[in-house]
Amino acid sequence: MNVKLQDGILIFAKRECETCQMVEHVIGQIADKIPTVVYTQDDPSFPSTVSALDDSSLESSFAFDVEAVPTVVRMREGKEVARTFGWSRADWEKLTGLEGLGEGLPEMRPGCGSKSREPGVYDVLRAKYGKLDFKSRQIRLGEWDDEIEACFDRGWSDGLPVVPPTDVRILRMLEGTSRKPDEIIGAVPPNLSPITVEKVAVNAVMAGCRPEYMPVVLTALEAALDPLFTMHGLLCTTCFSSPIIVVNGPVAREIGMNSGINCLGQGNRANATIGRALQLIIRNVGGGRPGELDRAVLGGPGKYTFCFAEDESDPTWMPLSVARGIEPGKNAVTLFQGDGIQGFIDQRSRTPEQLTKSLAMSLLAVGHHKLCEFTNALLVLVPEHYAIFREAGWDRGRITEELHTAMVRPGKDVIQGAHGVGEGVDPRRADEMVNKFWPEGLLIVQAGGQAGLFSAICAGWTGGRFRNESKPVTMEITT
Structure with a gap:
């Protein structure tokens, strides 16, 4: 309950504050000489030197934005003109115009945090007593709903x-x-x-x-x-697809995202x-x-x-966001239109050439073995697989280039009807050498646990066949 005090003193206090207890008789001194309203946050019987108003709801403490107790507010013509908090004889005497306050007390002592500022409480008070300007339609539920x-x-x-x-x-x-x-x-x-x-x-x-x-x-x-x-x-x-979110930059660590074991x-x-x-x-x-x-x-x-962070702990690896034009060290998200996980298992290849051919075999299955330049793909390369490339001096650019090369096939092998399978590319491409993906259509991310030669492929949405109309998007994160 807020009392409209035109001229006088407002004091906010709580019993559990030792400083408030120390100045209990000072509050009485002030109330004897100046119109004074005291709000107590935790015990209506405190202070015993005056008749205090119960502010256990903290409505008045919130209304006056009290951050610490005791807080003393000077009111004049219904408006606040000065305030102080904690105990300081000089400040209290200046604010009240009274001399000789608190004889025998130390010159000053800090107060305690206001109950209205305890963790989580202030937001509740804002929602209950503040002037919210939410535009969203509110739904009122029954008491027992x-x-x-x-x-x-x-x-x-x-x-x-x-x-x-x-x-x-x-x-x-x-x-x-x-x-x-x-x-x-x-x-x-x-x-x-x-x-x-x-x-x-x-x-x-x-x-x-x-x-x-x-x-x-x-x-x-x-x-x-x-x-x-x-x-x-x-x-x-x-189709099966939905947005896949890949997060890069320091923000991933700051908010505790997973780029390691079980990150997918x-x-x-x-x-x-x-x-x-x-x-x-x-x-x-x-x-x-x-x-x-x-x-x-x-x-x-x-x-x-479907959201995860890229593992950027290996300095030899260029993060996806950097490869897509974001400045190193910046926070970014990449959205890829993709499906679920197609597991890739190769525990025996030990050279980059072997592993490239092996990965290409699985990547060729994206969408359909005979569909080419039809979808994009996201390859999640685990640390142990990347180590095989890294130890041979292959970086992101080399890995991507070699994978594309390994997936080029004669058109006659992938045209519609070839090998007795109806699906495939336009028969007019029979004499071409056909790429599996557009040059920019294979995205590689490094992530996952340190133990296990198990990478993952996420097939892209079939809308990827419209090369210039549907693409993954990378954006820098702003606050």
Whole structure:
């Protein structure tokens, strides 16, 4: 409860503060001579020298933005004109105009943190008593309604439970970015609905993100909305594909992303929830729901989430973001339109030439053995496989070049009908030497655990055959 004091003193205190206990009689001295209102944060009977107002709700402490106790505020004509906190005889005497306060006490002593500033409390108070300017439509639930079930009932879920997006959680999520809540990021397909930073925060909450993930989520969304990424087509496709997010730069370590053991699997909050946030945005804001505009015949696990960080611990390896034009040391995301994991196992090849031929055999199976320049591919090269290349002096450029060369085949072997198989390239290419991928269509990422010669291939979306219309997108992360 806030009392409208026109002229006088406001004091905020709590019993558990030793400094407040020390100045208990001083508060009484002031109240005897000046109109004084005391708010107590934890015990209505404290201080015993005055009749205090119970502020255990912390509404008044929040309204006056109290950071520490005791805090003494001078009011004049209903407005604050001065304040001090902690105990300082000189400051208290100057503020009150009274002399001889606290005789026998030390000249000064620091106070304690206000209960309104305890971890987690301030955000709750902001949501309860602050002037929120959220634009998102609020849903009011009944006292006995289950929040998680309500999210299911309203179709906000990808099939797994989501975190209910309360005001407090949204406020905390927005603290992860310097961008304004009402800033419009773009139009989300398929409905081309405008999305603000606030709406991103709502879905990031539901996905289970932490606030520090917000810059990555926002940049991943911006990349997905780049026309070159063709998110609308990727969503409406009948194929398996979905966005695969690769994160580069110091931010991956700072937010605890996994680039090592099981990095394409479960168990890491950042990996799991960043990718999920993007998928929920497409669903909840853009309207991309399975069975409606999402027409995937089978779909794939990546439609829940597919996000990981590249392992940049080996200085001999050029990160994917750098290879795609981002300055070294900068944070970036790359979005690749891809499918699930095609395992690659080769535990016997020990030279780069052997391993290149072996990898090429598996890469040729992407989409179909006879489909060429039809999809892109993402190769996740594990450290032990990369070590074979590194020890022979092969860098990213050499590995990529040699793989492309190893996958060139005579057109007569891959045309439609060849070898009794209907699928294949245009028969008019029978006399050509045909590449499996476009020159820029093979992306290589280094990641994974240190023990095991098991790399992975993620086939690209079939829209990749439209070389200049649909491409992976890389963007630098901004806060």
